Amino acid sequence: MSKTGAGRGAQAFTRGLAALAQYVQREQRTVIPRQHTERITVDGQDHDVRLGVWVSNQKSRRDKLNEQQLAQLAELGMDWV
Known part of the structure; x- marks a missing residue:
């Protein structure tokens, strides 16, 4: 079974959101350097x-995000949502 483009996009959003939550919890801030890479573990895989790039991309494409995605970003403190 092959993944559709939307499926990969949804997975990437989910991983990005998990990384953002981890970063915000640890650093207690939402300013992320553009070059920052966050390591997360999902289903036992790192x-x-x-x-930094992911957040920048979400911000520039926020008009394409759905209401749930926008709410999830807002919940983590992204004030541009």
């Missing part, structure tokens, strides 16, 4: 998320 993933390196280019968090």
Whole structure:
């Protein structure tokens, strides 16, 4: 079974959101350097998320995010949502 583009996008959003939550909890801030990479573990597998780039991309494409995604970002303190 192959993943659709939307499936990969949803997975990437979920990983990015998990990395953002981990970063915010640890650092107690939402300012993320563009070059920052956050390591997260999902289903027993480690993933390196280019968090600074991911946040920048979400911000620039926020008009394409759905209401749930926007709410999840707002919950983590992203004031641009």
